[in-house]
Amino acid sequence: MSCAAGPPRSPRSRRPARGAWAWSVRRLLREVAGVISPVWCAGCGREDVVLCGDCGELLRDLTRRPFRAEEQALALPLVPPAGGGEGADVELVALPAVSASRYEGLVARTVLAYKDHEVTGLARVLAPALHGAVTGACAQLHPASAPLLVCPPSTPAARLRRSHRPVEHLLGACGLRPASGLVAPTKSAALRSLLPGAGQKARGMGARRRALRGTLRITAAGRRILPGTEVILVDDVLTTGATLHELHRALAGAGAVVRGAAVLAASRRRSPGAEGSGRAASACRPTPRSSSGSARDE
Ligand SMILES: [Zn+2]
Numbered sequence: 307m308s309c310a311a312g313p314p315r316s317p318r319s320r321r322p323a324r325g326a327w328a329w330s331v332r333r334l335l336r337e338v339a340g341v342i343s344p345v346w347c348a349g350c351g352r353e354d355v356v357l358c359g360d361c362g363e364l365l366r367d368l369t370r371r372p373f374r375a376e377e378q379a380l381a382l383p384l385v386p387p388a389g390g391g392e393g394a395d396v397e398l399v400a401l402p403a404v405s406a407s408r409y410e411g412l413v414a415r416t417v418l419a420y421k422d423h424e425v426t427g428l429a430r431v432l433a434p435a436l437h438g439a440v441t442g443a444c445a446q447l448h449p450a451s452a453p454l455l456v457c458p459p460s461t462p463a464a465r466l467r468r469s470h471r472p473v474e475h476l477l478g479a480c481g482l483r484p485a486s487g488l489v490a491p492t493k494s495a496a497l498r499s500l501l502p503g504a505g506q507k508a509r510g511m512g513a514r515r516r517a518l519r520g521t522l523r524i525t526a527a528g529r530r531i532l533p534g535t536e537v538i539l540v541d542d543v544l545t546t547g548a549t550l551h552e553l554h555r556a557l558a559g560a561g562a563v564v565r566g567a568a569v570l571a572a573s574r575r576r577s578p579g580a581e582g583s584g585r586a587a588s589a590c591r592p593t594p595r596s597s598s599g600s601a602r603d604e
Contacts (some may be wrong), residue, residue, distance in 0.1 A: 334424035348428060349412045356427040356528040357416065365416055368407050369435035372442035375572035379547030381515050383554045385564075388447065389604035400540075401547075402566035403456070404443040406435040409543050409571035417571055421472045421542060433479035436540070436569060436570045443538050443568040453536040454485040455566060458553050459522065461491050473542050484540060486527035489556050491514035514548035522556040533561030542589060 346353055349361030357365070376382055377400065384398035407413045420428040440455065457473045477484050489551055524532065539550050544567070554564050 322374075329372070345425075348416045348425060356419070356425050356433060357431060361412060361416075362431055365412055365431050366434070368413055369431075369570075370406075370438065372404050372406050372439045372568075374446070375544055375569070376400040376403040376547075376567075377542050378572055378575045379403065379550075380575065381551050382547035382567075383551045383558075388565075390440050401550065401564065402443070402447055402567065403544055403547070403550070403569060403572070404439050404446060405544060405569045405572035406439040406442075407571045409545075410574045413571050417542060421468075424468060424470065426470060426475070426579065429476055429479045432570060436473075436476045436542075436568070437480035437482065439568040439570060440477075440538065443566050447538070447565040449536040449538070449565045451536060453538045454488075454562075455482060455540050456488060456537050456553065456557060457484050457540050458549050461495070473540055473570075476542075477540065485531075485537075487504045487525055489492060489522050490525055492523045494523055514546055515551060518548050518552040519555075520551065522552055522554075523558040524556055528557075530558055532557060535562050537562045537564045537566060539567040541567065542570045544569040 344353055345356055347355050347358040347361055349357060349365070352358045352361075377398070382400045382403065384403050386396050387399045388402075409417065416428055416432065419425040420432055444453065455477065457471075457477075460468075460471055474484050474486075539553055539557075541550060544550070550567050557564055
């Protein structure tokens with residue numbers, strides 16, 4: 307099964323010229339700064355290299371076995387099991403999610419350096435990892451055709467903070483093209499993202515879900531393309547699943563058939579009951595959850 311590319315980009319979906327100039331200037335300044343400033347290995351701090359050979363080898367080892375990670379993310383949407391029918395008696399399961407790795411240690415440091423500090427040279431090791439998660443998701447979730455790959459859209463605040471779109475950049479680096487211009491933040495969500503304290507990192511699961519609910523809208527292109535189309539969601543880090551829940555809500559509401567998700571790394575659940583439930587417990591099988599008694603905080 308090949309995972310596919312998104313629809314052709316229309317001229318309307320391209321970034322405005324003024325924004326493109328700002329991005330280009332910001333990236334140029336960062337690259338100049340990189341030339342005159344020392345760099346360190348994102349893993350061990352060794353000088354003059356963004357990732358040393360030892361850390362690169364370890365990272366490749368940590369990311370080469372994609373695994374099912376939905377049981378750790380309690381805010382993922384509940385969906386009927388694949389091939390399990392519909393109706394009131396069907397036991398819903400969390401949206402399947404395949405991760406390349408755990409978000410901890412070397413993986414977390416490398417993802418942070420790439421995403422927040424824009425060490426774009428790390429794409430050479432992170433892109434193959436994300437590619438493995440996407441192809442693993444396609445292999446496990448059996449979409450009938452090559453699915454669209456859809457990433458959560460960036461907020462204006464994220465675009466101001468970063469000169470690149472981390473997930474889209476990684477997909478491009480491994481030869482996959484995400485669909486673009488199908489889903490976007492609502493105007494109110496875009497404005498809120500620019501306010502102080504609007505970040506999600508310090509929020510718990512319930513607060514994240516409440517803050518994200520209704521923040522995405524389907525564009526005109528999305529309304530044309532999405533009905534009946536199979537989709538795999540793609541993101542960098544899976545924490546509570548609240549971001550993918552909102553993306554799923556928007557896409558499914560437009561008629562898309564969301565098969566599951568692929569992520570670069572998945573956090574472990576913080577609750578005491580989750581301790582020790584690592585890869586062995588997240589074997590490649592769906593995780594049944596009661597639709598009425600789940601731990602979700604609607
Ligand atoms: Zn190193």
